[in-house]
Amino acid sequence: MRFSFFLKEAMRSVNRNAIPSFAAVASVVVTVLVLGVFIPVVQATTGAANEVRGRVLVDVFLKTDAKPADVQRVRVLLSQKTKHVGKVQYVSKADAYKQEKKRNPEAYQLLGSNPLPDTFRVTPDKADNALALRDELAPISASGSRTSIDPAIDKVENRKDQTGKILTATRVVKLAMFMLAALLVIASILLISNTIRLSLFSRRREVEVMKLVGATDWFIRWPFVIEGVVLGALGGVVAILVLLVSKIALIDPLASDFALIASPKTISFSLLVSLLFAASVTVSGLGAGLSLRRFLRV
Amino acid sequence: MAISERHAQQLDRTAARPDQQVPNVVEFRGVSMQFNSGDMGLEDATFSIRRGEFVFLVGHTGSGKSTIMRLLIKEHEPTAGSIRVAGHDLAKLDRKKVPYYRRNLGIVFQDFKLLPDRTVHDNVAYALQVTGGHRKEIRAKVPDILRLTGLSTKLHNFPDQLSGGEQQRVAVARAFVNHPPLLIADEPTGNLDPETSIGIMQLLYRINRTGTTVVVATHDHAMVDRMRRRVIELNGGRVVRDELTAGYRQDEVSTGEFGALLREPAPAPRRLPDPGDLFDDAF
Ligand SMILES: Nc1ncnc2c1ncn2[C@@H]1O[C@H](COP(=O)(O)OP(=O)(O)OP(=O)(O)O)[C@@H](O)[C@H]1O
Protein backbone atom coordinates (compact mmCIF):
# COMPACT_ATOMS: atom_id res chain seq x y z
CA MET A 1 0.00 0.00 0.00
CA ARG A 2 2.62 2.45 1.12
CA PHE A 3 5.09 1.62 -1.62
CA SER A 4 2.44 1.63 -4.29
CA PHE A 5 1.38 5.05 -3.04
CA PHE A 6 4.95 6.36 -3.33
CA LEU A 7 5.34 4.84 -6.77
CA LYS A 8 2.08 6.33 -7.98
CA GLU A 9 3.07 9.76 -6.69
CA ALA A 10 6.47 9.44 -8.35
CA MET A 11 4.92 8.51 -11.70
CA ARG A 12 2.55 11.46 -11.44
CA SER A 13 5.60 13.73 -11.23
CA VAL A 14 7.39 12.06 -14.09
CA ASN A 15 4.31 12.65 -16.19
CA ARG A 16 4.04 16.25 -15.19
CA ASN A 17 7.73 16.98 -15.82
CA ALA A 18 8.05 15.07 -19.07
CA ILE A 19 10.75 17.24 -20.66
CA PRO A 20 13.22 17.59 -17.80
CA SER A 21 12.63 13.93 -17.03
CA PHE A 22 13.52 13.09 -20.61
CA ALA A 23 16.70 15.20 -20.39
CA ALA A 24 17.71 13.45 -17.20
CA VAL A 25 17.07 10.01 -18.69
CA ALA A 26 19.00 10.92 -21.84
CA SER A 27 22.00 12.06 -19.85
CA VAL A 28 21.97 8.87 -17.82
CA VAL A 29 21.78 6.90 -21.07
CA VAL A 30 24.84 8.67 -22.47
CA THR A 31 26.75 8.29 -19.22
CA VAL A 32 26.02 4.61 -18.93
CA LEU A 33 26.87 4.06 -22.60
CA VAL A 34 30.23 5.74 -22.17
CA LEU A 35 30.92 3.81 -18.99
CA GLY A 36 29.80 0.61 -20.68
CA VAL A 37 32.25 1.14 -23.53
CA PHE A 38 34.95 2.66 -21.38
CA ILE A 39 35.27 -0.10 -18.79
CA PRO A 40 35.92 -3.01 -21.22
CA VAL A 41 38.05 -0.89 -23.56
CA VAL A 42 40.32 0.27 -20.77
CA GLN A 43 40.54 -3.22 -19.44
CA ALA A 44 41.38 -4.58 -22.87
CA THR A 45 44.03 -1.96 -23.60
CA THR A 46 45.56 -2.42 -20.18
CA GLY A 47 45.60 -6.13 -20.83
CA ALA A 48 47.21 -5.60 -24.23
CA ALA A 49 49.82 -3.28 -22.80
CA ASN A 50 50.68 -5.79 -20.14
CA GLU A 51 50.99 -8.44 -22.75
CA VAL A 52 53.37 -6.30 -24.77
CA ARG A 53 55.32 -5.69 -21.62
CA GLY A 54 55.49 -9.40 -21.04
CA ARG A 55 56.95 -9.82 -24.48
CA VAL A 56 59.77 -7.34 -24.05
CA LEU A 57 62.77 -8.97 -25.66
CA VAL A 58 66.46 -8.45 -25.61
CA ASP A 59 67.90 -9.25 -29.02
CA VAL A 60 71.48 -10.48 -28.97
CA PHE A 61 72.89 -10.21 -32.51
CA LEU A 62 76.02 -12.21 -33.19
CA LYS A 63 78.67 -11.14 -35.60
CA THR A 64 77.94 -12.27 -39.16
CA ASP A 65 81.07 -14.38 -39.19
CA ALA A 66 80.27 -16.25 -35.98
CA LYS A 67 81.18 -19.93 -36.02
CA PRO A 68 78.90 -22.66 -34.65
CA ALA A 69 81.32 -22.94 -31.72
CA ASP A 70 80.76 -19.26 -30.95
CA VAL A 71 77.03 -19.79 -31.10
CA GLN A 72 77.31 -22.64 -28.67
CA ARG A 73 79.48 -20.62 -26.30
CA VAL A 74 77.08 -17.65 -26.28
CA ARG A 75 74.13 -19.99 -25.72
CA VAL A 76 75.78 -21.41 -22.60
CA LEU A 77 76.74 -17.94 -21.49
CA LEU A 78 73.15 -16.73 -21.81
CA SER A 79 71.34 -19.64 -20.32
CA GLN A 80 73.70 -20.40 -17.45
CA LYS A 81 75.96 -17.52 -16.55
CA THR A 82 73.67 -14.52 -16.88
CA LYS A 83 71.15 -13.24 -14.38
CA HIS A 84 67.57 -12.09 -15.22
CA VAL A 85 67.26 -14.48 -18.13
CA GLY A 86 63.84 -15.99 -18.61
CA LYS A 87 63.77 -17.75 -21.93
CA VAL A 88 66.34 -18.04 -24.68
CA GLN A 89 65.32 -18.60 -28.28
CA TYR A 90 67.91 -19.14 -31.02
CA VAL A 91 67.15 -17.88 -34.52
CA SER A 92 69.80 -18.97 -36.96
CA LYS A 93 70.94 -16.95 -39.93
CA ALA A 94 69.03 -19.25 -42.23
CA ASP A 95 65.83 -19.17 -40.18
CA ALA A 96 65.91 -15.40 -40.00
CA TYR A 97 66.45 -15.21 -43.74
CA LYS A 98 63.49 -17.50 -44.37
CA GLN A 99 61.22 -15.47 -42.09
CA GLU A 100 62.21 -12.16 -43.56
CA LYS A 101 61.95 -13.43 -47.11
CA LYS A 102 58.46 -14.58 -46.47
CA ARG A 103 57.52 -11.17 -45.15
CA ASN A 104 59.15 -9.20 -47.94
CA PRO A 105 59.95 -11.50 -50.86
CA GLU A 106 60.91 -8.86 -53.46
CA ALA A 107 63.48 -7.07 -51.37
CA TYR A 108 65.19 -10.32 -50.45
CA GLN A 109 65.04 -11.49 -54.05
CA LEU A 110 67.36 -8.64 -54.94
CA LEU A 111 69.83 -9.51 -52.21
CA GLY A 112 71.96 -12.29 -53.41
CA SER A 113 73.46 -13.35 -50.11
CA ASN A 114 72.06 -13.52 -46.58
CA PRO A 115 72.92 -10.30 -44.66
CA LEU A 116 71.29 -11.39 -41.44
CA PRO A 117 73.23 -12.50 -38.37
CA ASP A 118 72.50 -15.33 -36.01
CA THR A 119 70.33 -14.03 -33.19
CA PHE A 120 69.35 -15.00 -29.68
CA ARG A 121 65.99 -13.68 -28.53
CA VAL A 122 66.22 -13.45 -24.80
CA THR A 123 63.12 -12.88 -22.71
CA PRO A 124 63.98 -11.44 -19.31
CA ASP A 125 62.51 -13.08 -16.22
CA LYS A 126 60.59 -9.85 -15.62
CA ALA A 127 59.79 -7.14 -18.15
CA ASP A 128 61.29 -4.51 -15.88
CA ASN A 129 64.64 -6.33 -15.93
CA ALA A 130 65.07 -5.92 -19.67
CA LEU A 131 67.39 -2.95 -19.28
CA ALA A 132 69.44 -4.60 -16.56
CA LEU A 133 69.88 -7.63 -18.74
CA ARG A 134 71.09 -5.48 -21.59
CA ASP A 135 73.58 -3.71 -19.34
CA GLU A 136 74.85 -7.04 -18.17
CA LEU A 137 75.41 -8.37 -21.65
CA ALA A 138 76.87 -5.13 -22.98
CA PRO A 139 78.14 -2.98 -20.11
CA ILE A 140 78.80 0.65 -20.80
CA SER A 141 82.51 1.30 -20.77
CA ALA A 142 84.27 4.32 -19.39
CA SER A 143 84.28 5.96 -22.83
CA GLY A 144 80.50 5.69 -22.96
CA SER A 145 80.24 3.09 -25.69
CA ARG A 146 79.02 -0.41 -25.14
CA THR A 147 81.30 -3.40 -25.37
CA SER A 148 79.86 -6.87 -25.36
CA ILE A 149 81.02 -9.38 -22.80
CA ASP A 150 81.66 -11.93 -25.53
CA PRO A 151 83.65 -11.17 -28.68
CA ALA A 152 81.14 -13.06 -30.83
CA ILE A 153 78.34 -10.70 -29.80
CA ASP A 154 77.94 -7.78 -32.17
CA LYS A 155 75.05 -5.80 -30.67
CA VAL A 156 72.55 -6.07 -27.82
CA GLU A 157 69.23 -4.29 -28.30
CA ASN A 158 65.90 -4.25 -26.59
CA ARG A 159 62.49 -2.87 -27.46
CA LYS A 160 61.89 -0.97 -24.25
CA ASP A 161 61.31 2.30 -26.05
CA GLN A 162 58.37 1.04 -28.01
CA THR A 163 56.86 -0.55 -24.90
CA GLY A 164 57.13 2.71 -23.08
CA LYS A 165 55.21 4.44 -25.84
CA ILE A 166 52.41 1.89 -25.71
CA LEU A 167 52.13 2.21 -21.96
CA THR A 168 52.05 6.01 -22.11
CA ALA A 169 49.40 5.92 -24.80
CA THR A 170 47.12 3.65 -22.82
CA ARG A 171 47.61 5.81 -19.76
CA VAL A 172 46.53 8.89 -21.68
CA VAL A 173 43.53 7.09 -23.13
CA LYS A 174 42.57 5.88 -19.68
CA LEU A 175 42.87 9.33 -18.17
CA ALA A 176 40.85 10.95 -20.92
CA MET A 177 38.14 8.33 -20.67
CA PHE A 178 38.08 8.64 -16.92
CA MET A 179 37.67 12.40 -17.09
CA LEU A 180 34.95 12.11 -19.70
CA ALA A 181 33.14 9.57 -17.57
CA ALA A 182 33.50 11.74 -14.47
CA LEU A 183 32.12 14.77 -16.31
CA LEU A 184 29.19 12.76 -17.60
CA VAL A 185 28.47 11.36 -14.17
CA ILE A 186 28.46 14.88 -12.73
CA ALA A 187 26.22 16.10 -15.56
CA SER A 188 23.81 13.26 -14.90
CA ILE A 189 23.69 13.96 -11.18
CA LEU A 190 22.99 17.62 -11.86
CA LEU A 191 20.31 16.91 -14.45
CA ILE A 192 18.56 14.43 -12.18
CA SER A 193 18.84 16.88 -9.34
CA ASN A 194 17.37 19.60 -11.54
CA THR A 195 14.47 17.36 -12.52
CA ILE A 196 13.74 16.62 -8.89
CA ARG A 197 13.93 20.29 -8.11
CA LEU A 198 11.37 21.07 -10.78
CA SER A 199 9.19 18.31 -9.54
CA LEU A 200 9.49 19.63 -6.00
CA PHE A 201 8.41 22.97 -7.36
CA SER A 202 5.45 21.62 -9.26
CA ARG A 203 4.43 19.59 -6.24
CA ARG A 204 4.95 22.30 -3.65
CA ARG A 205 1.24 22.32 -2.98
CA GLU A 206 1.23 18.61 -2.19
CA VAL A 207 4.28 19.08 -0.01
CA GLU A 208 2.56 21.91 1.83
CA VAL A 209 -0.57 19.85 2.38
CA MET A 210 1.47 16.85 3.48
CA LYS A 211 3.23 18.98 6.07
CA LEU A 212 -0.07 20.42 7.27
CA VAL A 213 -1.75 17.09 7.81
CA GLY A 214 1.31 15.66 9.52
CA ALA A 215 3.17 13.51 7.03
CA THR A 216 6.62 12.58 8.28
CA ASP A 217 9.70 13.97 6.57
CA TRP A 218 10.57 10.69 4.96
CA PHE A 219 7.05 10.13 3.82
CA ILE A 220 7.34 13.43 1.94
CA ARG A 221 10.76 12.57 0.56
CA TRP A 222 10.21 9.05 -0.68
CA PRO A 223 8.18 9.85 -3.82
CA PHE A 224 10.95 12.20 -4.97
CA VAL A 225 13.70 9.70 -4.26
CA ILE A 226 11.74 7.07 -6.12
CA GLU A 227 11.14 9.45 -9.00
CA GLY A 228 14.88 10.07 -9.32
CA VAL A 229 15.76 6.42 -9.05
CA VAL A 230 13.10 5.43 -11.57
CA LEU A 231 14.51 7.96 -14.06
CA GLY A 232 18.04 6.72 -13.44
CA ALA A 233 17.06 3.09 -13.74
CA LEU A 234 15.16 3.83 -16.93
CA GLY A 235 18.22 5.50 -18.44
CA GLY A 236 20.37 2.61 -17.27
CA VAL A 237 18.10 0.02 -18.83
CA VAL A 238 17.93 1.85 -22.15
CA ALA A 239 21.72 2.17 -22.28
CA ILE A 240 22.22 -1.46 -21.32
CA LEU A 241 19.83 -2.55 -24.08
CA VAL A 242 21.80 -0.47 -26.58
CA LEU A 243 25.02 -2.03 -25.35
CA LEU A 244 23.51 -5.50 -25.56
CA VAL A 245 22.28 -4.98 -29.10
CA SER A 246 25.60 -3.57 -30.27
CA LYS A 247 27.46 -6.37 -28.55
CA ILE A 248 25.39 -8.99 -30.35
CA ALA A 249 25.30 -7.17 -33.68
CA LEU A 250 28.83 -5.73 -33.88
CA ILE A 251 31.28 -7.06 -31.34
CA ASP A 252 30.46 -10.73 -31.20
CA PRO A 253 30.91 -11.36 -34.95
CA LEU A 254 34.28 -9.58 -34.83
CA ALA A 255 35.46 -11.20 -31.65
CA SER A 256 37.13 -14.05 -33.50
CA ASP A 257 39.18 -11.62 -35.57
CA PHE A 258 40.30 -9.28 -32.86
CA ALA A 259 42.19 -10.70 -29.98
CA LEU A 260 41.65 -7.46 -28.08
CA ILE A 261 37.90 -7.87 -27.90
CA ALA A 262 38.00 -11.51 -27.00
CA SER A 263 40.68 -10.87 -24.43
CA PRO A 264 39.81 -13.02 -21.45
CA LYS A 265 40.76 -10.25 -19.09
CA THR A 266 37.75 -8.04 -19.87
CA ILE A 267 34.83 -8.02 -17.49
CA SER A 268 32.00 -10.47 -18.12
CA PHE A 269 28.99 -8.90 -19.74
CA SER A 270 26.57 -9.79 -16.97
CA LEU A 271 28.83 -8.30 -14.32
CA LEU A 272 29.27 -5.18 -16.45
CA VAL A 273 25.51 -4.85 -16.82
CA SER A 274 24.86 -5.14 -13.11
CA LEU A 275 27.64 -2.65 -12.37
CA LEU A 276 26.21 -0.17 -14.83
CA PHE A 277 22.71 -0.58 -13.48
CA ALA A 278 23.93 -0.08 -9.94
CA ALA A 279 25.84 3.00 -11.08
CA SER A 280 22.81 4.57 -12.75
CA VAL A 281 20.66 3.98 -9.68
CA THR A 282 23.35 5.41 -7.39
CA VAL A 283 23.85 8.45 -9.61
CA SER A 284 20.14 9.20 -9.67
CA GLY A 285 19.76 8.63 -5.94
CA LEU A 286 22.59 11.11 -5.38
CA GLY A 287 20.96 13.62 -7.71
CA ALA A 288 17.61 13.33 -5.94
CA GLY A 289 19.26 13.57 -2.54
CA LEU A 290 21.08 16.73 -3.59
CA SER A 291 17.84 18.52 -4.43
CA LEU A 292 15.97 17.23 -1.41
CA ARG A 293 18.71 18.45 0.90
CA ARG A 294 18.81 21.88 -0.65
CA PHE A 295 15.22 22.59 -1.48
CA LEU A 296 13.08 20.51 0.82
CA ARG A 297 13.53 21.60 4.36
CA VAL A 298 10.89 19.46 5.91
CA MET B 1 -24.56 8.95 12.80
CA ALA B 2 -21.34 7.00 12.99
CA ILE B 3 -19.06 9.97 13.19
CA SER B 4 -20.73 11.71 16.09
CA GLU B 5 -21.08 8.44 17.99
CA ARG B 6 -17.42 7.66 17.58
CA HIS B 7 -16.53 11.12 18.69
CA ALA B 8 -18.86 11.00 21.65
CA GLN B 9 -17.18 7.77 22.75
CA GLN B 10 -13.78 9.40 22.59
CA LEU B 11 -15.05 12.28 24.68
CA ASP B 12 -16.52 9.92 27.27
CA ARG B 13 -13.14 8.37 27.77
CA THR B 14 -11.44 11.70 28.40
CA ALA B 15 -14.32 12.97 30.47
CA ALA B 16 -13.51 10.34 33.09
CA ARG B 17 -10.86 12.65 34.52
CA PRO B 18 -11.92 15.31 37.03
CA ASP B 19 -12.63 18.55 35.24
CA GLN B 20 -10.12 20.67 37.16
CA GLN B 21 -7.23 18.46 36.10
CA VAL B 22 -8.00 18.66 32.43
CA PRO B 23 -5.41 21.08 31.05
CA ASN B 24 -6.42 23.85 28.75
CA VAL B 25 -6.28 22.86 25.12
CA VAL B 26 -4.28 25.97 24.26
CA GLU B 27 -2.33 28.15 26.61
CA PHE B 28 -0.25 31.15 25.52
CA ARG B 29 1.88 32.67 28.28
CA GLY B 30 3.60 35.94 27.39
CA VAL B 31 4.26 34.82 23.87
CA SER B 32 6.18 37.16 21.58
CA MET B 33 7.19 36.52 18.04
CA GLN B 34 9.74 38.65 16.30
CA PHE B 35 10.52 37.68 12.73
CA ASN B 36 14.01 37.75 11.30
CA SER B 37 12.98 40.86 9.39
CA GLY B 38 12.44 42.61 12.72
CA ASP B 39 8.62 42.67 12.39
CA MET B 40 6.78 41.88 15.56
CA GLY B 41 4.16 39.28 14.74
CA LEU B 42 2.98 38.94 18.31
CA GLU B 43 3.80 40.77 21.53
CA ASP B 44 3.37 39.34 24.99
CA ALA B 45 0.17 37.48 24.20
CA THR B 46 -1.44 35.62 27.07
CA PHE B 47 -4.69 33.71 26.79
CA SER B 48 -5.98 30.21 27.20
CA ILE B 49 -8.65 28.19 25.51
CA ARG B 50 -10.58 25.49 27.30
CA ARG B 51 -11.62 22.24 25.80
CA GLY B 52 -14.72 22.40 23.67
CA GLU B 53 -14.63 26.19 23.26
CA PHE B 54 -15.40 28.00 20.03
CA VAL B 55 -13.10 31.02 19.88
CA PHE B 56 -12.74 33.83 17.38
CA LEU B 57 -9.49 35.63 16.78
CA VAL B 58 -10.18 39.05 15.32
CA GLY B 59 -8.11 42.03 14.43
CA HIS B 60 -6.99 44.20 11.56
CA THR B 61 -4.66 42.96 8.93
CA GLY B 62 -1.18 42.43 10.32
CA SER B 63 -2.46 42.16 13.87
CA GLY B 64 -0.97 38.71 14.40
CA LYS B 65 -3.84 36.26 13.85
CA SER B 66 -1.98 34.13 11.37
CA THR B 67 1.11 34.32 13.54
CA ILE B 68 -0.83 32.65 16.35
CA MET B 69 -1.91 29.92 13.93
CA ARG B 70 1.63 29.39 12.68
CA LEU B 71 2.92 29.19 16.23
CA LEU B 72 0.21 26.69 17.08
CA ILE B 73 1.23 24.33 14.29
CA LYS B 74 4.86 24.87 15.26
CA GLU B 75 5.80 26.32 11.93
CA HIS B 76 7.61 29.05 13.85
CA GLU B 77 9.16 29.13 17.29
CA PRO B 78 8.16 32.01 19.56
CA THR B 79 10.99 34.37 20.50
CA ALA B 80 9.65 34.62 24.03
CA GLY B 81 7.04 33.00 26.26
CA SER B 82 5.63 29.53 26.23
CA ILE B 83 2.89 27.81 24.31
CA ARG B 84 1.25 24.76 25.79
CA VAL B 85 -1.12 22.55 23.90
CA ALA B 86 -3.07 19.99 25.91
CA GLY B 87 -0.60 20.58 28.74
CA HIS B 88 2.51 19.96 26.67
CA ASP B 89 5.09 22.64 26.04
CA LEU B 90 5.54 23.04 22.29
CA ALA B 91 9.13 24.23 22.74
CA LYS B 92 10.00 20.82 24.16
CA LEU B 93 8.43 19.02 21.24
CA ASP B 94 11.14 17.40 19.16
CA ARG B 95 11.42 18.47 15.52
CA LYS B 96 10.87 14.85 14.48
CA LYS B 97 7.66 14.61 16.48
CA VAL B 98 6.06 17.66 14.86
CA PRO B 99 4.32 15.62 12.12
CA TYR B 100 2.73 13.41 14.78
CA TYR B 101 1.68 16.47 16.75
CA ARG B 102 0.07 18.00 13.67
CA ARG B 103 -2.07 14.92 13.19
CA ASN B 104 -3.94 16.10 16.26
CA LEU B 105 -4.74 19.41 14.65
CA GLY B 106 -7.20 20.20 11.93
CA ILE B 107 -6.00 23.12 9.86
CA VAL B 108 -8.11 25.19 7.46
CA PHE B 109 -6.93 28.15 5.43
CA GLN B 110 -8.53 30.93 3.48
CA ASP B 111 -7.20 29.58 0.19
CA PHE B 112 -8.44 26.02 0.81
CA LYS B 113 -5.12 24.40 -0.18
CA LEU B 114 -6.80 21.63 -2.14
CA LEU B 115 -4.92 19.56 -4.68
CA PRO B 116 -6.34 20.52 -8.07
CA ASP B 117 -5.67 17.20 -9.79
CA ARG B 118 -7.51 15.08 -7.25
CA THR B 119 -11.19 14.56 -6.70
CA VAL B 120 -13.03 15.60 -3.56
CA HIS B 121 -12.79 12.08 -2.24
CA ASP B 122 -9.07 11.80 -3.00
CA ASN B 123 -8.31 15.17 -1.48
CA VAL B 124 -9.80 14.06 1.80
CA ALA B 125 -8.31 10.57 1.55
CA TYR B 126 -4.92 12.15 0.93
CA ALA B 127 -4.75 13.37 4.53
CA LEU B 128 -5.15 9.78 5.67
CA GLN B 129 -2.82 8.33 3.05
CA VAL B 130 0.12 10.54 3.88
CA THR B 131 -0.20 9.81 7.57
CA GLY B 132 0.00 6.11 6.87
CA GLY B 133 -3.73 5.36 6.93
CA HIS B 134 -4.77 2.02 5.53
CA ARG B 135 -7.26 1.45 2.77
CA LYS B 136 -9.78 0.08 5.22
CA GLU B 137 -9.55 3.16 7.37
CA ILE B 138 -9.96 5.40 4.35
CA ARG B 139 -13.00 3.48 3.18
CA ALA B 140 -14.56 3.82 6.60
CA LYS B 141 -13.79 7.44 7.36
CA VAL B 142 -13.94 9.37 4.11
CA PRO B 143 -17.57 8.79 3.13
CA ASP B 144 -18.59 9.58 6.72
CA ILE B 145 -16.85 12.90 6.81
CA LEU B 146 -18.10 13.85 3.37
CA ARG B 147 -21.64 13.19 4.52
CA LEU B 148 -21.07 15.34 7.59
CA THR B 149 -19.86 18.19 5.43
CA GLY B 150 -22.64 17.75 2.89
CA LEU B 151 -20.42 16.71 0.01
CA SER B 152 -21.76 13.22 -0.62
CA THR B 153 -22.96 14.10 -4.09
CA LYS B 154 -19.69 15.74 -5.13
CA LEU B 155 -17.38 12.81 -4.39
CA HIS B 156 -15.94 12.61 -7.86
CA ASN B 157 -15.78 16.29 -8.68
CA PHE B 158 -12.48 18.06 -9.01
CA PRO B 159 -11.92 21.24 -6.99
CA ASP B 160 -12.38 23.48 -10.04
CA GLN B 161 -15.82 21.99 -10.52
CA LEU B 162 -16.91 23.20 -7.09
CA SER B 163 -18.05 26.53 -5.72
CA GLY B 164 -15.80 28.33 -3.27
CA GLY B 165 -18.00 27.30 -0.36
CA GLU B 166 -17.91 23.68 -1.44
CA GLN B 167 -14.14 23.82 -1.79
CA GLN B 168 -13.85 25.14 1.73
CA ARG B 169 -16.12 22.32 2.91
CA VAL B 170 -13.69 19.88 1.34
CA ALA B 171 -10.84 21.58 3.18
CA VAL B 172 -12.78 21.35 6.44
CA ALA B 173 -13.55 17.70 5.75
CA ARG B 174 -9.86 17.03 5.18
CA ALA B 175 -8.95 18.84 8.38
CA PHE B 176 -11.53 16.95 10.41
CA VAL B 177 -11.21 13.46 8.92
CA ASN B 178 -8.84 12.39 11.71
CA HIS B 179 -11.17 13.82 14.38
CA PRO B 180 -8.55 16.15 15.82
CA PRO B 181 -9.27 17.54 19.28
CA LEU B 182 -8.34 21.01 18.03
CA LEU B 183 -9.35 22.63 14.76
CA ILE B 184 -7.86 25.95 13.70
CA ALA B 185 -9.16 27.93 10.75
CA ASP B 186 -7.35 30.99 9.42
CA GLU B 187 -9.93 33.20 7.70
CA PRO B 188 -11.91 30.25 6.40
CA THR B 189 -14.54 32.57 4.94
CA GLY B 190 -12.23 35.23 3.61
CA ASN B 191 -12.95 34.35 0.01
CA LEU B 192 -16.63 33.58 0.37
CA ASP B 193 -19.85 35.55 0.12
CA PRO B 194 -21.83 36.15 3.34
CA GLU B 195 -24.37 33.38 2.84
CA THR B 196 -21.72 30.79 1.99
CA SER B 197 -19.68 32.02 4.94
CA ILE B 198 -22.58 31.28 7.23
CA GLY B 199 -22.68 27.74 5.85
CA ILE B 200 -19.01 27.25 6.67
CA MET B 201 -19.42 28.74 10.15
CA GLN B 202 -22.32 26.39 10.73
CA LEU B 203 -20.17 23.50 9.69
CA LEU B 204 -17.42 24.59 12.07
CA TYR B 205 -19.98 24.95 14.83
CA ARG B 206 -21.27 21.47 14.08
CA ILE B 207 -17.73 20.18 14.45
CA ASN B 208 -17.37 22.15 17.67
CA ARG B 209 -20.46 20.46 19.04
CA THR B 210 -18.89 17.05 18.65
CA GLY B 211 -16.45 18.23 21.32
CA THR B 212 -13.64 19.57 19.16
CA THR B 213 -12.16 22.89 20.21
CA VAL B 214 -12.38 25.35 17.32
CA VAL B 215 -10.30 28.50 16.83
CA VAL B 216 -11.28 30.74 13.92
CA ALA B 217 -9.36 33.80 12.79
CA THR B 218 -11.45 36.27 10.87
CA HIS B 219 -11.73 39.85 9.66
CA ASP B 220 -15.48 39.80 9.77
CA HIS B 221 -16.31 41.84 12.88
CA ALA B 222 -19.97 42.06 12.03
CA MET B 223 -20.42 38.32 11.96
CA VAL B 224 -18.40 37.81 15.12
CA ASP B 225 -20.48 40.30 17.01
CA ARG B 226 -23.61 38.46 16.04
CA MET B 227 -22.30 35.09 17.11
CA ARG B 228 -22.19 35.44 20.89
CA ARG B 229 -18.99 33.40 21.13
CA ARG B 230 -15.75 34.16 22.82
CA VAL B 231 -13.65 36.75 20.95
CA ILE B 232 -9.96 37.43 21.31
CA GLU B 233 -9.08 40.66 19.61
CA LEU B 234 -5.57 41.50 18.56
CA ASN B 235 -4.03 44.79 17.60
CA GLY B 236 -0.44 45.14 16.53
CA GLY B 237 0.40 41.76 17.96
CA ARG B 238 -1.16 42.45 21.38
CA VAL B 239 -4.29 40.97 22.85
CA VAL B 240 -6.54 43.98 23.33
CA ARG B 241 -9.83 42.25 24.13
CA ASP B 242 -10.71 38.82 25.38
CA GLU B 243 -14.32 38.51 26.25
CA LEU B 244 -17.54 36.82 25.73
CA THR B 245 -19.53 39.15 23.56
CA ALA B 246 -22.83 40.40 24.82
CA GLY B 247 -25.46 37.77 24.77
CA TYR B 248 -23.03 34.89 24.83
CA ARG B 249 -25.08 31.85 25.54
CA GLN B 250 -23.83 29.14 27.81
CA ASP B 251 -26.51 26.76 26.64
CA GLU B 252 -25.99 24.87 23.47
CA VAL B 253 -27.85 25.94 20.40
CA SER B 254 -28.54 23.78 17.40
CA THR B 255 -26.59 24.41 14.26
CA GLY B 256 -29.75 25.63 12.62
CA GLU B 257 -30.31 28.21 15.31
CA PHE B 258 -26.66 29.08 15.14
CA GLY B 259 -27.00 29.79 11.45
CA ALA B 260 -30.02 31.95 12.14
CA LEU B 261 -28.02 33.85 14.73
CA LEU B 262 -25.48 34.60 12.08
CA ARG B 263 -28.00 35.73 9.52
CA GLU B 264 -29.79 38.23 11.70
CA PRO B 265 -28.66 40.46 14.52
CA ALA B 266 -31.96 39.88 16.30
CA PRO B 267 -32.67 36.54 17.94
CA ALA B 268 -33.89 34.15 15.30
CA PRO B 269 -37.59 33.58 15.04
CA ARG B 270 -38.55 29.96 15.39
CA ARG B 271 -38.82 28.53 11.91
CA LEU B 272 -40.46 25.41 10.65
CA PRO B 273 -37.73 22.79 10.67
CA ASP B 274 -36.64 22.00 7.15
CA PRO B 275 -34.86 18.71 6.37
CA GLY B 276 -31.51 20.41 6.65
CA ASP B 277 -32.24 21.51 10.19
CA LEU B 278 -33.43 18.07 11.21
CA PHE B 279 -30.21 16.68 9.87
CA ASP B 280 -28.26 19.28 11.79
CA ASP B 281 -30.15 18.57 15.00
CA ALA B 282 -28.85 15.02 14.94
CA PHE B 283 -25.63 16.38 16.43
N1 LIG C 1 7.23 35.21 7.75
C1 LIG C 1 7.23 36.49 8.17
N2 LIG C 1 8.35 37.20 8.14
C2 LIG C 1 8.35 38.47 8.58
N3 LIG C 1 7.29 39.10 9.07
C3 LIG C 1 6.14 38.45 9.13
C4 LIG C 1 6.05 37.10 8.67
N4 LIG C 1 4.77 36.69 8.86
C5 LIG C 1 4.12 37.74 9.39
N5 LIG C 1 4.93 38.78 9.57
C6 LIG C 1 4.56 40.07 10.15
O1 LIG C 1 3.93 39.83 11.37
C7 LIG C 1 2.82 40.68 11.54
C8 LIG C 1 1.56 39.87 11.80
O2 LIG C 1 1.23 39.15 10.66
P1 LIG C 1 0.04 38.12 10.57
O3 LIG C 1 0.18 37.37 9.30
O4 LIG C 1 0.00 37.32 11.81
O5 LIG C 1 -1.19 39.08 10.50
P2 LIG C 1 -2.73 38.68 10.34
O6 LIG C 1 -3.41 39.16 11.56
O7 LIG C 1 -2.86 37.26 10.01
O8 LIG C 1 -3.15 39.57 9.11
P3 LIG C 1 -4.25 39.22 8.01
O9 LIG C 1 -5.55 39.50 8.62
O10 LIG C 1 -3.95 40.18 6.89
O11 LIG C 1 -4.06 37.80 7.61
C9 LIG C 1 2.75 41.54 10.30
O12 LIG C 1 3.31 42.77 10.59
C10 LIG C 1 3.58 40.82 9.28
O13 LIG C 1 4.23 41.73 8.45
Ligand SMILES: [Mg+2]
Ligand atom coordinates in the same frame (compact mmCIF):
# COMPACT_ATOMS: atom_id res chain seq x y z
MG1 LIG D 1 -3.52 36.17 8.29
